[in-house]
Amino acid sequence: MCGIIGYTGNANAVPKITKGLSVLEYRGYDSVGIAARTEDGVRTVKCRGRIGMLEEKLEKDPIVGSQCAIGHTRWATHGGPSDINAHPHRAGRVVLVHNGIIENYKELKSALQKDGVSFLSETDTEVAAAVINACYAQTGDPKTAIRMATAKMKGSYAFGILFDEFPGEVWSARCGSPLILAKAKDGYYLASDMTALLPFTKEYCCLEEGQIAHLMPSGAELFDVDGAEIVPVWSVTTMTPESAQKGGYAHFMLKEIYEQPEAIEKSVSPRIINGLPDFSADGIDASFWKQVKNIQIVACGSATHAGLAGGHVLESVAGIPTASYIASEYRYHPPIAVDGTLVIVISQSGETADTLAALRYAKSKGLPTLAIVNAVETTIAREADYRIYTYAGPEIAVATTKGYCTQVTVLYMIAAAIAHSCGRIAEADAKEMVRSILEDAPEAIREMLTQTERLREIAAKIVKKDHIFYIGRGMDYAMSQEGALKLKEISYIHCEAYAAGELKHGTISLIEEGTPVIAISTEEALYDKTESNVREVHSRGAHVILLCRDDAKNPQLSADEVVLLPTKSDAGLLFASLTVVQVLAYEVAALRGCDIDRPRNLAKSVTVE
Numbered sequence: 249m250c251g252i253i254g255y256t257g258n259a260n261a262v263p264k265i266t267k268g269l270s271v272l273e274y275r276g277y278d279s280v281g282i283a284a285r286t287e288d289g290v291r292t293v294k295c296r297g298r299i300g301m302l303e304e305k306l307e308k309d310p311i312v313g314s315q316c317a318i319g320h321t322r323w324a325t326h327g328g329p330s331d332i333n334a335h336p337h338r339a340g341r342v343v344l345v346h347n348g349i350i351e352n353y354k355e356l357k358s359a360l361q362k363d364g365v366s367f368l369s370e371t372d373t374e375v376a377a378a379v380i381n382a383c384y385a386q387t388g389d390p391k392t393a394i395r396m397a398t399a400k401m402k403g404s405y406a407f408g409i410l411f412d413e414f415p416g417e418v419w420s421a422r423c424g425s426p427l428i429l430a431k432a433k434d435g436y437y438l439a440s441d442m443t444a445l446l447p448f449t450k451e452y453c454c455l456e457e458g459q460i461a462h463l464m465p466s467g468a469e470l471f472d473v474d475g476a477e478i479v480p481v482w483s484v485t486t487m488t489p490e491s492a493q494k495g496g497y498a499h500f501m502l503k504e505i506y507e508q509p510e511a512i513e514k515s516v517s518p519r520i521i522n523g524l525p526d527f528s529a530d531g532i533d534a535s536f537w538k539q540v541k542n543i544q545i546v547a548c549g550s551a552t553h554a555g556l557a558g559g560h561v562l563e564s565v566a567g568i569p570t571a572s573y574i575a576s577e578y579r580y581h582p583p584i585a586v587d588g589t590l591v592i593v594i595s596q597s598g599e600t601a602d603t604l605a606a607l608r609y610a611k612s613k614g615l616p617t618l619a620i621v622n623a624v625e626t627t628i629a630r631e632a633d634y635r636i637y638t639y640a641g642p643e644i645a646v647a648t649t650k651g652y653c654t655q656v657t658v659l660y661m662i663a664a665a666i667a668h669s670c671g672r673i674a675e676a677d678a679k680e681m682v683r684s685i686l687e688d689a690p691e692a693i694r695e696m697l698t699q700t701e702r703l704r705e706i707a708a709k710i711v712k713k714d715h716i717f718y719i720g721r722g723m724d725y726a727m728s729q730e731g732a733l734k735l736k737e738i739s740y741i742h743c744e745a746y747a748a749g750e751l752k753h754g755t756i757s758l759i760e761e762g763t764p765v766i767a768i769s770t771e772e773a774l775y776d777k778t779e780s781n782v783r784e785v786h787s788r789g790a791h792v793i794l795l796c797r798d799d800a801k802n803p804q805l806s807a808d809e810v811v812l813l814p815t816k817s818d819a820g821l822l823f824a825s826l827t828v829v830q831v832l833a834y835e836v837a838a839l840r841g842c843d844i845d846r847p848r849n850l851a852k853s854v855t856v857e
């Protein structure tokens with residue numbers, strides 16, 4: 249939620265900020281702005297809308313000669329999207345951009361108002377700027393002002409700050425929201441996310457909670473939570489600028505769907521020794537898995553769905569009772585933990601506030617925590633006791649595809665590891681699980697991607713509908729939930745997933761002539777039962793699209809459209825059905841002319857609770 253960037257050095261700052269903002273746009277895209285230090289002081293240009301609108305404004309009235317600037321792309325929380333609410337915000341001698349929420353902004357605001365301070369916007373950010381400005385007026389020292397001011401704030405923040413009396417310097421502070429410091433030959437940078445800095449540098453350092461950074465053209469200082477100077481520890485990212493670009497695809501989402509086979513291979517290969525699952529490179533050995541008696545998976549959105557799918561495998565193969573919880577509920581109604589409970593948090597971004605809060609809650613209760621995360625070195629990855637990276641590469645589209653795909657992949661490998669280390673399956677079966685996820689899953693995805701034309705035809709038949717239903721049983725119900733979320737998230741068509749057997753308990757009354765019902769049926773043992781449910785809706789007028797095993801008998805008898813899935817293994821079927829639900833969502837959204845990579849009201853990284 250919201251992306252911030254800053255630069256100071258010996259190069260032209262404005263194109264760097266706008267370039268970085270265009271990459272950060274996935275974090276929020278309802279307004280955008282820049283504040284650049286010029287010979288005449290700090291100049292701010294901001295507007296409601298996207299980076300293109302800011303660029304148009306800057307073309308008409310350029311900022312020249314600036315080598316120090318901060319920028320922001322917004323996902324509105326306090327105050328709707330507008331020119332006035334857009335960041336940066338100025339208060340007195342301070343100009344600031346902010347990612348996060350100042351929860352006690354109302355108290356802070358009324359205290360400042362009593363002192364005669366007035367405000368232009370409805371934002372909590374302008375209040376933060378005013379608090380820092382008031383402290384700066386007392387001390388004249390940026391670092392002390394930031395420390396004094398942040399001590400008064402409750403909530404989360406990553407700030408980029410310019411002080412009028414300190415030209416060429418960017419100050420920054422972090423609590424709860426991500427912030428990366430980076431160095432290059434031409435100066436120093438800060439950003440919410442490393443992908444925004446890939447065009448400029450690969451050397452970075454993650455700010456820890458409570459740290460303050462001071463960027464100058466010739467160096468950067470870092471201060472710990474007590475204000476003592478510490479030496480930044482620089483790392484080099486393996487990401488490339490190309491990995492954060494569309495590479496010829498119409499949308500990031502499509503590119504990321506096509507990247508899934510490789511993403512699976514990358515997530516699985518480092519975790520195989522002698523054909524068996526092995527997480528020792530992640531610091532987890534067989535004895536760790538042997539202690540696990542119960543698993544609570546905690547995540548948000550699609551990551552929760554990955555937990556549901558993974559939970560099926562963990563229960564059916566490894567025999568471990570597993571439940572998947574919505575992170576924003578977990579703290580308020582915590583499930584009962586038993587001896588041997590492991591909490592697995594799943595997050596593509598590694599920064600989702602609800603998931604992070606649930607992780608912290610689990611840790612506070614003394615439960616061991618394992619994070620499955622894609623973005624390396626992120627807060628969730630760093631705070632969990634153990635971490636397993638999914639190696640999907642940067643995921644830019646708001647709708648997750650390869651992120652989800654690799655989360656399920658890792659859970660599948662964990663299930664194989666637990667089942668094998670606890671002697672619940674034979675070595676040959678564990679090897680077969682690994683082989684099937686490494687070979688059949690990518691192959692099944694590639695095979696389904698040869699059928700995009702057919703899926704586009706199906707999409708054309710449902711594109712004008714107002715309501716669509718997904719149904720399935722067992723693992724297929726978990727996949728239905730992911731399919732329904734994907735479809736409604738990017739096409740804005742109302743879509744719900746139901747356990748196939750549950751329809752007749754109420755929902756079937758919604759079926760009328762032509763209502764699309766997408767039925768998934770991959771489990772042989774459940775095929776006949778799901779087929780009965782398909783017949784029930786078909787005979788009541790539903791337009792049934794059946795995704796089923798390619799060895800199913802006469803599937804066309806009960807469905808209007810049939811998509812056959814290659815039946816090599818459970819893993820192959822799982823990822824074949826995933827590909828179909830993703831491509832269907834994509835094609836429907838494309839036919840409706842939706843903004844696929846940036847659906848309305850959403851942001852990629854949800855860093856507010």
Ligand code: M6R
Pocket residue numbers: 548549550551594595596597598599600603646647648651733734737852853854
């Ligand atoms: O970064 P995370 O995996 O923690 O994000 C969790 C959800 O916000 C995310 O999966 C969301 O549901 C997706 N936009 C769905 O496509």
